[in-house]
Amino acid sequence: MGSLSLNALIELAIDLSKSLVSDDRFERLLSHIRNAIQCDAVALLTLQGEYLKPLALQGISADTLGRRFHLQQHPRFEIICRSKSPVRFDNECDLPDPYDGLLLAMDGDLPVHSCMGLPLLFEGQLIGVLTLDSLKPNEFDEIPDRSLDIISAISAAALKNALTLEWFERDASHARAVVEELTQGALVSDGSELIGESEAMLRLKQEIQIVAQSDYTVLIHGETGVGKELVARSIHHQSNRNNGPLIYVNCAALPENLIESELFGHVKGAFTGASNNRSGKFTIAHGGTLFLDEIGELPLPVQSKLLRALQSREIQAVGEDKTHTVDVRIIAATNRDLQQEVEDGHFRADLYHRLSVYPVTVPPLRDRPQDIVLLSGFFAEQTRRKLGLQQIKFANDVLPYLSHYDWPGNVRELEHCISRAALKARSHQHRAIIAIQREDLGELNHHGLSCGQARVHAQRAAGGQHLSSTQTLKQGLDEGLKAATEAYQRDLIQHALQQAQGNWAAAARSLKLDRANLSRLAKRLGVRVVKQVHASEE
Secondary structure: OOOOOHHHHHHHHHHHHHOOOOOOHHHHHHHHHHHHOOOOEEEEEEEEOOEEEEEEEEOEOHHHHHOOEEHHHOHHHHHHHHOOOOEEEOOOOOOOOOOOOOEOOOOOOOOOOEEEEEEEEEOOEEEEEEEEEEOOOOOOOOOOHHHHHHHHHHHHHHHHHHHHHHHHHHOOOOHHHHHHHHHHOOOOOOOOOOOOOOHHHHHHHHHHHHHHOOOOOEEEEOOOOOOHHHHHHHHHHOOOOOOOOEEEEEHHHOOHHHHHHHHHEEOOOOOOOOOOOEEOHHHHOOOOEEEEEOHHHOOHHHHHHHHHHHHHOEEOOEOOOOOEEOOOEEEEEEOOOHHHHHHOOOOOHHHHHHHOOEEEEOOOHHHOHHHHHHHHHHHHHHHHHHHOOOEEEEOOOHHHHHHOOOOOOHHHHHHHHHHHHHHHHHHHHOOOEEEEOHHHHOOOOOOOOOOOEEEEEEOOOOOOOOOOHHHHHHHHHHHOHHHHHHHHHHHHHHHHHHHOOOOHHHHHHHHOOOHHHHHHHHHHHOEEEEEEOOOOOO
16 A cells, blocks of 8 residues: 555544544544555554553454453564554464454454554653554555654544543542553553443442542442442542552451451450451551441441441450551442331441441443443453453354343343353364354343243241231231231232243332332342243153
């Protein structure tokens, strides 16, 4: 291909200056590049520590936006990032291509093709890369280096300005943090990034940015598997305490007789088995953040001591008379309705109000289905690294299939589903690049069951039988209003679930309830949906 026209380069520069603050500035950049250089795929990626994160792409599968490319595991990316000038790879280059199997123009593994990467440098600092691929061999060979240098400079300036604006828009008062972020990059590790660009996730990220810079106690609400720990980690990393420790405590996993010692520590001889002094989690988290997961599982006696620590910032080790002052920020998380727990007498009202200074709710995956493609790409890349594969891609019908499932187990269920599917695909494809097929996923349905037919079970706290209206009335006379009310609620929920064939969302609509509230109420009343697998006889 000959030299690029001066008009094309000028048009690229002018358009980018006009679209600096527009949401599609990166898309426009890629479109101009494709107009100037004939190619089948182009991608813009930003450097974050040891990872490259895609910002925009054309001609490549959409799930690629959710992937994070570790430089050490992608030698082509590593070579581009080490270079100070554009890199053209030989047609016969045997280094694995990070986009192998992901190009929309090629259904299958990449054949011999042209591949080029442009490092994006700003004031000598690498901030990202631009990659171009063409299925036509030698497509980029005749492009003058000077033209590519100009495109690199324009793209780097656009990326730098866009990133700067993005950070200033978040919080103009943190200019120093902006510069730090752009020059050093934010370290990204598996599982520490909140993936999603849906409205629900953007609202959540905004809430995190608002509360992170304060020392307010945060109470994170959300169903199992939505990523409450990731939210806590994100709040800590964006806070002024990010150089201090983030200490995790699973309140549901601790034996009741050891919870107090685990939180506040103990001295030698305080109880049988206490052979040495031991610091508690509050002491270890001094100067940082203490994350109390499953806070709703704490027994009442420990709740009162936790309340004292929150009120006075003083703790007392088990077996010790002295108190110690600690500087700790508390973030708590629960999948329970703590307000209901307070009403039922299972959780202290004063502790609840101390914890919920700033409540944050993590949306379930069914409320942000547009994020499923990004998450699928993210988990596919994670799984690829764990399995030592060259590439994991999705067959054409897989991502739409995943997007139409309501994911009762939320993000965690999606992660496990893709991990299992990748294992199954590898077992019968026996090659370095595998494609997850529809059958590798197993059977998913909108009821949230993996296979078979939904069946509703209701169980009484005292016995286990289903109550008729007459029995409910008799129970009200015999056992009181509360028991009768619960029995009536149990029957009503069971009936609604049976009518909806086990679909929680449909049952909630028929009962005019929020789905999450219905789930929590059903759990408290002992109502559950189980699956049955039927095999037809032929």
